[in-house]
Amino acid sequence: MAIYTPTAGDVGEERKIVEVEPVENPATVPAEPVPA
Amino acid sequence: MTSNVEEQFDSRGLILGVFRGVRSFRIDPEGFLTGVVYRQRWTPGVNKAVCNRSVYQIPYYAYGATGYEPPMLPEDHGLDVCRHGFYAYGDDSNDYHQPGFVSGVIAGWGKEVSIGSRGFRCMRAAIVALCVSEVRITERERTELVPINYPEARLFDTFAEMVAAYPPDFPEV
Numbered sequence: 440m441a442i443y444t445p446t447a448g449d450v451g452e453e454r455k456i457v458e459v460e461p462v463e464n465p466a467t468v469p470a471e472p473v474p475a
Numbered sequence: 476m477t478s479n480v481e482e483q484f485d486s487r488g489l490i491l492g493v494f495r496g497v498r499s500f501r502i503d504p505e506g507f508l509t510g511v512v513y514r515q516r517w518t519p520g521v522n523k524a525v526c527n528r529s530v531y532q533i534p535y536y537a538y539g540a541t542g543y544e545p546p547m548l549p550e551d552h553g554l555d556v557c558r559h560g561f562y563a564y565g566d567d568s569n570d571y572h573q574p575g576f577v578s579g580v581i582a583g584w585g586k587e588v589s590i591g592s593r594g595f596r597c598m599r600a601a602i603v604a605l606c607v608s609e610v611r612i613t614e615r616e617r618t619e620l621v622p623i624n625y626p627e628a629r630l631f632d633t634f635a636e637m638v639a640a641y642p643p644d645f646p647e648v
Contacts, residue, residue: 449591449593450562450563450564450568450589450590450591450592450593450594450595450596451568451591451592451593451594451648452591452592452648453555453589453590453591453592453596453648454590454591454592454648455589455590455646455648456553456554456555456587456588456589456590457488457489457490457587457588457590457646458488458489458490458585458586458587458588459489459490459491459492459493459494459583459584459585459588459597460489460490460491460492460584461491461492461493461582461584462491462492465493465521465582465584465601465603466519466520466521466601466627
């Protein structure tokens with residue numbers, strides 16, 4: 440088993456690729472902020 | 476072509492919605508945000524990642540003096556064979572942040588999004604929120620242009636407030 444050593448700027452060990460499809464236009468409808 | 480080494484990854488699937496992550500930006504002289512490593516401008520609205528990597532693993536600056544233009548990887552090659560894409564991180568993995576850079580939250584999505592243990596890479600992204608007030612005072616003239624250039628981004632005074640309102644949101648691997 441390879442030992443993973445993170446380096447500055449990478450996103451860590453990548454083990455999964457998925458398709459992510461917005462349900463609304465993320466460029467015009469900012470994600471709702473979390474209520475305080 | 477999307478992936479040719481699929482077996483390296485645990486699974487693939489469809490997720491509805493967008494991922495959120497934090498990242499850093501440089502500010503160019505016109506007050507537009509650029510990447511930290513690759514200084515291409517981020518636009519308001521949807522940003523589409525492109526890959527400029529050649530089929531050879533040679534740094535781009537090695538070609539400069541010769542004028543040689545190496546063949547590029549196929550336009551639609553997958554994230555699993557290359558390191559391209561927009562990078563975003565969990566709030567404790569934003570290594571690039573330093574005084575003078577703008578921190579922000581982006582929404583990320585696309586046909587392929589690679590999920591890592593510290594963040595994700597994606598092919599489509601939009602700036603959701605920005606924290607320009609923490610940029611050092613000598614950069615103020617340029618930072619004043621940022622809200623004008625990115626009117627859809629919500630502005631915050633501190634990184635902590637921004638992350639509290641828009642916490643990183645992507646699956647664990």
